[in-house]
Amino acid sequence: MKGSFIENASLGRNKWWHYALSIFSVVVVVAILNIIVRQALPNIKQLFPDNDFGKGLFTYSLFLVTFGLALFAFLFVASKLHQRPKMSFISNKGTFSWRQYFIGFLAWGSLLFIGSTIFDYQKLEDFVTNFNLYQFASLLLLGFVAIGVQSFFEEVVLRGYLFQGMRLFIKKVVTLVILNSLIFGVLHFGYGIESFLSSWAFGVAFAIIVMLQNSIEFVSGAHNANNLILSLIFVDLSEATNEAFSWEINWGYFSFHIIALLILVGLVYKFFRK
Numbered sequence: 001m002k003g004s005f006i007e008n009a010s011l012g013r014n015k016w017w018h019y020a021l022s023i024f025s026v027v028v029v030v031a032i033l034n035i036i037v038r039q040a041l042p043n044i045k046q047l048f049p050d051n052d053f054g055k056g057l058f059t060y061s062l063f064l065v066t067f068g069l070a071l072f073a074f075l076f077v078a079s080k081l082h083q084r085p086k087m088s089f090i091s092n093k094g095t096f097s098w099r100q101y102f103i104g105f106l107a108w109g110s111l112l113f114i115g116s117t118i119f120d121y122q123k124l125e126d127f128v129t130n131f132n133l134y135q136f137a138s139l140l141l142l143g144f145v146a147i148g149v150q151s152f153f154e155e156v157v158l159r160g161y162l163f164q165g166m167r168l169f170i171k172k173v174v175t176l177v178i179l180n181s182l183i184f185g186v187l188h189f190g191y192g193i194e195s196f197l198s199s200w201a202f203g204v205a206f207a208i209i210v211m212l213q214n215s216i217e218f219v220s221g222a223h224n225a226n227n228l229i230l231s232l233i234f235v236d237l238s239e240a241t242n243e244a245f246s247w248e249i250n251w252g253y254f255s256f257h258i259i260a261l262l263i264l265v266g267l268v269y270k271f272f273r274k
Helices: 005-010 016-045 052-082 098-119 121-129 133-167 173-187 193-213 217-234 251-272
Strands: none
Touching (some): 005 193, 016 052, 098 251, 121 217, 173 193, 217 251
């Protein structure tokens, strides 16, 4: 491994077509899975209870299968094409640090929960009113794994693989961080302008943390916390994908989001940088 995580791109083979083929393989796998799922959807849904609990189980199960296979395919293809160990896309260490993962999960999860409670208290009230311990525990366990796989897949591809690959062509770190984060923001543009801006800021903060830590474990845990808490309490994932594009921005929540990200980066810089 190189001294700096983003310099790992110089390991093994790193022609432009290696990157194109790796990304293409992921697109193909996800496309095939979507076709299969759409065909089997009516039969699959019958296996789950016809209520909100069943909807949550179904959504998380779908995430686990789809992103689990996509993650496996990507790491296999990328590792073979580039002749590099899989861990070189994840960390400069030879093993995965669950400690950093859970620190990231708890740190960002706490900040996100505070902000979401302040600006979307009604959703929390509804959650408490309809709370069912068995259903919550089931969704929490399945969601932690499913959303964990989904968020880890995004981190490996965007702030592991692409971040390193872009470094081969972009020498200015500031430009590298901004452009890499812009890709992450564009992927969330369909949910509205606030989602795009928040995701871009999210990407900038996480890219900085990756450089401070020389790994993606911390940001993977934080990303899991972000998606899991929102999906369990504040957002219905099955409905969020059908929402119309919005140009509106909740400036209060957006400002808190930026402040929380600055706090997170500050915590990593002070206590957890490598």
